[in-house]
Amino acid sequence: MTITLPDGKAMTFMRGVTGAEIAAAIGPGLAKAALILEVDGKQWDLFRPIEHDAKIRVITKKDPEALELIRHDMAHVLAMAVQELFPGTQVTIGPAIEDGFYYDFARATPFTPEDLPRIEEKMREIIKRDLPTRREVWPRDKAVAHFKGIGELYKAELIESIPAGEDVSIYWHGDWHDLCRGPHFASTGKIGDAFKLTKIAGAYWRGDARNAQLQRIYGTAWRDQKELDEYLKRIEEAEKRDHRKLGKELDLFHMQEEAAGQVFWHPKGHALYRTLEAYARRKFQRHDYVEVKTPLLMDHKFWQQSGHWDWYREHMFAVEIEGEDKLLALKPMNCPGHVQIFKQGMRSYRELPIRMSEFGSCSRYEPSGALHGLMRVRGFTQDDAHIFMAPEQMTDEAVHASRLIFEVYKELGFDSVDVKLSTRPEKRIGTDEVWDKAEADLADACTKMGVPYKLNPGEGAFYGPKLEFTLYDAIGRAWQCGTVQVDFNLPGRLGAEYVAEDGSRQRPAMLHRAVLGSMERFIGVLIEHYAGAFPVWLAPVQAKIIPISEKANAYAESVKRALSEVSIPDTGGGLRVEVDGANERMQKKIRDAQLQKIPYMLVVGEREAAEGKVAVRLRSGKDLGAMALETFIKRIRDEAESRKDVAE
RNA sequence: GCCGGCUUAGCUCAGCUGGUAGAGCACCUGAUUUGUAAUCAGGGGGUCACAGGUUCGAGUCCUGUAGCCGGCACCA
Numbered sequence: 001m002t003i004t005l006p007d008g009k010a011m012t013f014m015r016g017v018t019g020a021e022i023a024a025a026i027g028p029g030l031a032k033a034a035l036i037l038e039v040d041g042k043q044w045d046l047f048r049p050i051e052h053d054a055k056i057r058v059i060t061k062k063d064p065e066a067l068e069l070i071r072h073d074m075a076h077v078l079a080m081a082v083q084e085l086f087p088g089t090q091v092t093i094g095p096a097i098e099d100g101f102y103y104d105f106a107r108a109t110p111f112t113p114e115d116l117p118r119i120e121e122k123m124r125e126i127i128k129r130d131l132p133t134r135r136e137v138w139p140r141d142k143a144v145a146h147f148k149g150i151g152e153l154y155k156a157e158l159i160e161s162i163p164a165g166e167d168v169s170i171y172w173h174g175d176w177h178d179l180c181r182g183p184h185f186a187s188t189g190k191i192g193d194a195f196k197l198t199k200i201a202g203a204y205w206r207g208d209a210r211n212a213q214l215q216r217i218y219g220t221a222w223r224d225q226k227e228l229d230e231y232l233k234r235i236e237e238a239e240k241r242d243h244r245k246l247g248k249e250l251d252l253f254h255m256q257e258e259a260a261g262q263v264f265w266h267p268k269g270h271a272l273y274r275t276l277e278a279y280a281r282r283k284f285q286r287h288d289y290v291e292v293k294t295p296l297l298m299d300h301k302f303w304q305q306s307g308h309w310d311w312y313r314e315h316m317f318a319v320e321i322e323g324e325d326k327l328l329a330l331k332p333m334n335c336p337g338h339v340q341i342f343k344q345g346m347r348s349y350r351e352l353p354i355r356m357s358e359f360g361s362c363s364r365y366e367p368s369g370a371l372h373g374l375m376r377v378r379g380f381t382q383d384d385a386h387i388f389m390a391p392e393q394m395t396d397e398a399v400h401a402s403r404l405i406f407e408v409y410k411e412l413g414f415d416s417v418d419v420k421l422s423t424r425p426e427k428r429i430g431t432d433e434v435w436d437k438a439e440a441d442l443a444d445a446c447t448k449m450g451v452p453y454k455l456n457p458g459e460g461a462f463y464g465p466k467l468e469f470t471l472y473d474a475i476g477r478a479w480q481c482g483t484v485q486v487d488f489n490l491p492g493r494l495g496a497e498y499v500a501e502d503g504s505r506q507r508p509a510m511l512h513r514a515v516l517g518s519m520e521r522f523i524g525v526l527i528e529h530y531a532g533a534f535p536v537w538l539a540p541v542q543a544k545i546i547p548i549s550e551k552a553n554a555y556a557e558s559v560k561r562a563l564s565e566v567s568i569p570d571t572g573g574g575l576r577v578e579v580d581g582a583n584e585r586m587q588k589k590i591r592d593a594q595l596q597k598i599p600y601m602l603v604v605g606e607r608e609a610a611e612g613k614v615a616v617r618l619r620s621g622k623d624l625g626a627m628a629l630e631t632f633i634k635r636i637r638d639e640a641e642s643r644k645d646v647a648e
Numbered sequence: 649g650c651c652g653g654c655u656u657a658g659c660u661c662a663g664c665u666g667g668u669a670g671a672g673c674a675c676c677u678g679a680u681u682u683g684u685a686a687u688c689a690g691g692g693g694g695u696c697a698c699a700g701g702u703u704c705g706a707g708u709c710c711u712g713u714a715g716c717c718g719g720c721a722c723c724a
Binding site: 111214218308315333368 | 649650651652653659680681682683684685686687697714715716717718719720721722723724
């Protein structure tokens with residue numbers, strides 16, 4: 001039997017040879033390092049016999065696949081440990097995930113945080129025992145009967161969903177066994193012990209809230225201690241950027257119990273908000289949008305007509321007014337309002353497309369468990385727009401909207417953006433023909449732009465498919481923000497029409513589109529992206545003037561007035577500067593400004609006052625020395641206008 | 649909404665097995681008038697999330713409610 005190695009070298013072995021034997025034949029180093037074999041492109045246990053000629057590759061810790069394999073094995077060890085410590089606990093599933101693994105258990109009493117160290121210790125012990133792995137193939141029905149017999153009802157259910165007549169593989173580690181597709185390392189000792197259990201959580205069986213809730217334990221696992229340490233460090237760094245923490249430290253906003261899920265923007269946070277809004281407003285204007293404002297509170301009939309009432313009633317705030325037979329609803333989105341504006345007067349095809357934008361305040365009664373700082377709130381502002389058009393304009397308008405999104409992200413410093421096309425969900429309105437066209441229009445738009453996209457089947461809105469735009473922040477985390485949604489359904493339901501070229505009345509098509517998504521959430525993303533050290537154009541305080549002693553206070557104020565007069569186009573006003581007139585030493589004021597991550601500190605003493613200068617210090621600590629106020633103004637204005645993010 | 653955890657001064661946090669609350673920073677007052685990351689001294693400030701209960705006595709124990717945190721489910 002011939003075994004071909006990756007370098008093309010062929011070796012001859014007896015039938016039934018195992019990966020371990022092949023690795024040993026190649027060399028003792030490889031025999032030791034080998035974890036899993038790849039046989040004709042399929043992963044194969046080292047101890048599993050090979051019956052045909054094959055091309056093989058030996059996978060070791062160094063290979064990219066190793067992490068996933070380690071994590072999968074680790075999940076098994078976790079399950080073993082839990083079953084040893086807590087007899088009667090049922091196992092369910094336990095996959096490898098990004099950065100780690102988890103395992104879901106069925107158990108009457110939930111785990112407590114104190115259990116984790118015990119389980120971890122047991123896992124290390126199991127790894128140390130170096131239990132050999134064995135693979136068996138059972139007929140499906142035998143496996144079902146077996147797992148039912150030992151009280152593993154979830155496992156039995158899993159196997160029952162495999163077609164009858166098929167065989168399943170069972171893996172043994174010592175005398176513990178589990179249904180598993182494999183592959184697994186030859187023994188538990190091969191896994192290494194660079195892991196840590198991180199959290200416990202409830203999770204629904206098969207991801208469905210109607211099912212029983214299981215107890216999930218999460219862990220992280222790596223090739224070695226160094227990688228594990230790096231990962232833990234990374235988590236720590238991410239925590240430092242948490243927008244909730246920075247929001248407090250930088251005095252940007254707060255939230256409180258009496259208005260759960262809603263934001264109190266403080267002056268500094270609101271400066272961010274206004275700046276971003278002014279930028280977006282100007283950008284939309286340049287892309288031929290018209291801006292409107294619609295009522296917050298409207299008769300709920302609009303949402304009955306649109307269909308939202310049926311879908312989302314329990315997530316809407318509704319108000320009954322005493323003595324009036326009306327049910328009003330706080331708007332959860334802006335489309336019905338925009339359609340009302342469209343419906344005023346007779347619309348001609350000549351006016352189309354109409355691109356109607358609004359910074360629309362929306363309220364949604366989000367489930368309590370979903371709330372998360374600025375990222376998921378009950379009161380938020382969409383940078384929303386609805387584009388009304390003739391149906392045949394759809395592809396062009398989708399391109400137009402998508403280009404705007406790419407442009408804005410790029411200008412805001414997000415260079416890598418992913419696009420997903422979410423298609424018809426099971427629960428939806430509209431005919432299949434309409435959905436066919438809607439999905440095709442979005443796909444065409446991507447093709448036209450030359451933008452690759454991933455398909456996200458079944459994830460569209462109930463009224464139409466959507467493109468979703470995901471950007472990546474400074475530490476590589478993904479944030480889904482922008483969206484472009486085709487809608488051939490709502491305009492009809494809400495009674496919108498226009499007069500076509502031939503004089504007939506036609507239904508307009510509509511595109512829902514948001515670039516930033518929610519202002520609140522996007523600001524949250526910006527806070528985390530910049531770790532609170534905003535580029536000058538966004539910084540709530542762009543320069544802090546620091547008088548060295550009281551003698552320089554008057555000059556400091558005059559510098560502030562001069563800077564406040566400097567207007568920055570497209571960002572909504574003059575430079576934002578403050579004087580620190582406290583009776584403190586300069587060092588202390590510098591420290592305070594530094595901790596507030598203010599980009600420029602302007603130190604002024606009697607020397608600067610006499611010469612009309614400012615001594616410029618950057619938040620990096622770099623001292624630029626004294627320069628004429630005019631020179632500094634030119635510098636900061638250029639920086640703000642270009643929206644540069646200066647790293648130094 | 650579901651599972652688990654948490655909630656002590658404006659902020660960050662201490663407070664052992666129940667005996668009646670403490671630090672640093674911030675704030676206020678005074679002194680100091682300062683050259684690139686914390687000047688010194690003094691002072692004020694807490695219904696220990698809320699509501700019940702156990703107890704001679706509860707920040708500490710029990711129950712409920714709310715909010716927050718970590719997940720899950722949801723996300724027009």
